[in-house]
Amino acid sequence: GRHAPVSEMFVLVLVLSLAHGGLAQLRYSVPEEQERGTLVANIAEDLGLDVTKLHARRFQTVPSSRTPYLEVNVENGALAVGARTDREEICRQSAQQQQPCLLHLEVFLENPLELFRVEVEVLDVNDNAPVFPSSDIVVEITESATPGTRFPLESAADPDVGTNALSGYAITGNEYFSLDVQTQGDGNRFAELVLEKPLDRERQAVHRYVLTAVDGGQPQRTGTALLVVRVLDSNDNAPVFDQPVYTVNLREDAAPGTLVIQLNATDVDEGTNGEVVYSLSSHNLPSVRQLFAVDARSGRVEVAGAVDYEESNTHQIYVQARDMGPNAVPAHCKVLVKVVDVNDNAPEVSFSTVSETVSESSAPGTVVAMLSVSDKDSGENGQVSCELLGDDAAPFKLKPSFRNYYTVVTDGQLDREAADSYTLTVVARDGGTPPLSTSKSVRVRVSDENDNAPRFTQPAYDVHVSENNVPGAYIYAVSALDPDLGANARVSYAIEERDIQGMSVLTYVSVNSDNGYLYALRSFDYEQIREFSFTVSARDSGDERQLADNATVRVVVVDQNDNAPSIIAPMAQNGTAQERLPRTAEPGYLVTRVIATDADDGENARLSYSVVSGNELGMFRMDWRTGELRTARRVGSKKRDPTQRPYELLVEVRDHGQPPLSASATISIVLVDAVAGGASGRSEKGGHALGGHSEGTLDLTLILIVALGSVSFIFLLAMIVLAVRCRKDKKLGARSCLTRGGDDWCKKLSKSDIMLVQSAAGQNAHAQVPVEESGSFGARHLHRSAQNYCYQVCLTPESASTELMFLKPGGSSDGAVGASFAEQQQQQPDIISNARLAWRALRDSCACTNTPARGDAELQARLCKCRLVPFSSRAMTHEHRAVL
Secondary structure, eight states: OOBOOOGGGOOOEEEEOOHHHHOEEEEEEEESSOOTTBEEEEHHHHHTOOGGGTTTTTOEEOGGGOOTTEEEOTTTOEEEEOSOOOHHHHOHHHHHTTOOOEEEEEEEETTTTEEEEEEEEEEOOSOOOOBOSSSEEEEEEETTOOTTOEEEOOOOBOOOOGGGSEEEEEEOOOSSEEEEEEEOTTSOEEEEEEEOSOOOTTTOSEEEEEEEEEEOOSSOOEEEEEEEEEEEOOOOOOOEESOSEEEEEEETTOOTTOEEEEOOEEOOSOGGGTOEEEEEOTTSOHHHHHHEEEOTTTOEEEEOSOOOTTTOSEEEEEEEEEESSTTOOOEEEEEEEEEEOOSOOOOEEEEEEEOSEEETTOOTTOEEEEEEEEOSSOGGGGOEEEEEESGGGTTEEEEEEETTEEEEEEOSOOOTTTOSEEEEEEEEEESSSSOOEEEEEEEEEEEOOSOOOOEESSSEEEEEEETTOOTTOEEEEOOEEOOSOGGGGOOEEEEOOOEETTEEGGGTEEEOTTTOEEEESSOOOTTTOSEEEEEEEEEOOOSSOOOEEEEEEEEEEEOOSOOOOEEEESOOBTTEEEEEEETTOOTTOEEEEOEEEOSSOGGGGOEEEEEEESOTTOOEEEOTTTOEEEESSOOOOSSOOTTOOOEEEEEEEEEOSSSOOEEEEEEEEEEESOOTTTHHHIIIIIIIIIHGGGTOOOOHHHHHHHHHHHHHHHHHHHHHHHHHHHHHHHHHOSOEEEEETTEEEEEOOOGGGOOEEEOOTTSOTTOOOOOOOOSTTOOOOOOTTTOOOOOOOOOOGGGGGOSOOOOOOOOOSOOHHHHHHHHHHHHOTTTTTOHHHHHHHHHHHOOOTTSOSSSOHHHHHHHTTOOOOOOOTTTOOTTEEEOO
16 A cells, blocks of 8 residues: 655655746655655645546646656646655766756646646665775885875765765774875765874784774764785885876767876886886776776876766776885876766657647647657757758647747648648757757647538539439439548438429439439429429538538430320321312322321421322322322323222321331322312312422411411401491481371381292282381371382391391282382392392382482482392292392
């Protein structure tokens, strides 16, 4: 389980900086040697965050900053030790340079983006005792050494720092030697053995003491070594360096073998006592021994390993010079090497978080990725600048965030249809000479939004469908394209509702909603509907909104030869049409014209006429275009042949469709002497005019137009004449005027005043004819000799339809009038057969005072104001006569 927080073992330092996008820095400290699970702090509580919202805001650590020594609970924000913390192992360089040991960690939250930098300092614990390089330290001192001579001893090493580091040395109490503890410039301490009293080899050749190294921790720890001092015979002069301390600058990229410094030590002795050899002092650090070497004879200090400014920027080399004589006393010097930084480290780019997808509807400024850059070099070599490269980065830009952190944000409107993904390349470049750079790329995909409506491949479609198609047959396919993805690009098709000839368009056609295939739901008939239009819509399947487009489809029904010709003339009874042909017909005589119709169109309705059978003798010929049947030669003798049978012609009408259809009719041609109503004219004129078909046949349509125009003109003329006469009739009146004894009276004639009587044959021509007079005056006896009568006969246009009208005088026993009629009959015995005599009878009977009974008819008509009335010859017979 996790340990309780060790609040007494660490100190919290919280530094918040709201600049640069709301970023903050936290600092904690924890003692080393803590076990895994030890609670360091709660980041969420220290920042004042709502723990319940950490998951929703995706609280997490930056991957590049993660360390095995720290772990963060993203659910509650707890910061704990992830592994056993040994400061000396974690921060080796820091321990050598007496610098704090820091662990770095970055955490961030989204919505909105907030970045926090966490530093945890691992505090040193006095868990290491000082240790000497060896358990026995041997020092050789000539007996001639004078008091005050110093002999450096090998230093003990303590990896702890601060107060826990090595603080001093101690030696077993004696009268010959004392210890002087020196402190180096880097804070390290070493001991020098100081001769307090001259030695005498002869009295004591070897001295042994216990050397103790003590640290400053609590509890205090110590390390010991056996110090063995051997007394040698004297060598009076020791080598001497030019100067005790040398300072040199060394580039960190110096290769092994590179000269660091040329040392020189001199010894005034002669021979082997004056011959000097060089070596590294025993109290040099192991790292120095690995990096540098000195030539024993020449004193040349060279680079032996890889110098790295980033690991250590200074090194102290202790060199001793010893002559070859007995009891040589070494001389010591220090070489301080300052490492010069070289731009040998390229910048490092680390992406903390990357959004794999970004919506194309994202607003400008949307965070896509967060990254950090670093460079181990210093100065200008460690100053890093970043940029986005390539055209792919056009809709994005790099925005500085905090310290060496940057965010990649959108810099414009994204369009997935133009580019569905972008490769973002970040280039980090330092300020060294020459500059070093590092690039790192991430791929960001643009997620689709329903921002494009489907578009038909063409705004209107013309579909040609043959009539008599099979219901349900495929006729066409419309297509609409949507550049979006997924459901946003899934198009469904539908037909907009409308009526066609009073019925829904959905009863005519249907569309497959998935692929746009159009199907005919009924069998089309060209003769009923030749074309129709409807609208097809294409709609996508977007979630939030659906976009659509429309296209017009015009279906053109193509005619098929599915209707046979129909013969409408001549009219047939029981399947046979009868025509009469005069025996006197000349060649080219128009017998009849076959008229046929075809409900189809185009070539399917173009007809040709022919005689199939019955014309074996070649008597007739038929125009294959107009259907006119004419005689090909003279019919024959004008005499009637009772045995001659009618001509039976089988006429066929055929269209030009594929396959062609036909209709046939039988025409029975009967020879007659003449055709009523101008048969001879038809034979002569028609035969002459129409017989010359080879030269040019009159168009039948033109003939019909001329005929109809003539009839219309004659009818109009008759109507005008009739109207004029009607106006005169109204002025004259329809009355009969009678003058008798000064009394005038008028009587209107009617059809009842006219009668037909039997012929006078076999009867007395002088018999009296009774005339009955109607009216309010009663009966009158008319005597021609004693009285004058004037009858005005007025007939209205309606009376013209009466076939025969006579004036009937009033009845009387007097035979004067009858005698007058008898005279007329004797003078004009054929009055019945000739209608004009009836006019005379009427004229003679219209006698006026002082006017002769007979005379000029026109004069009498004017004097008596009598109108002559025509009589229809059809109504007159030999058995009747008119009596007035």
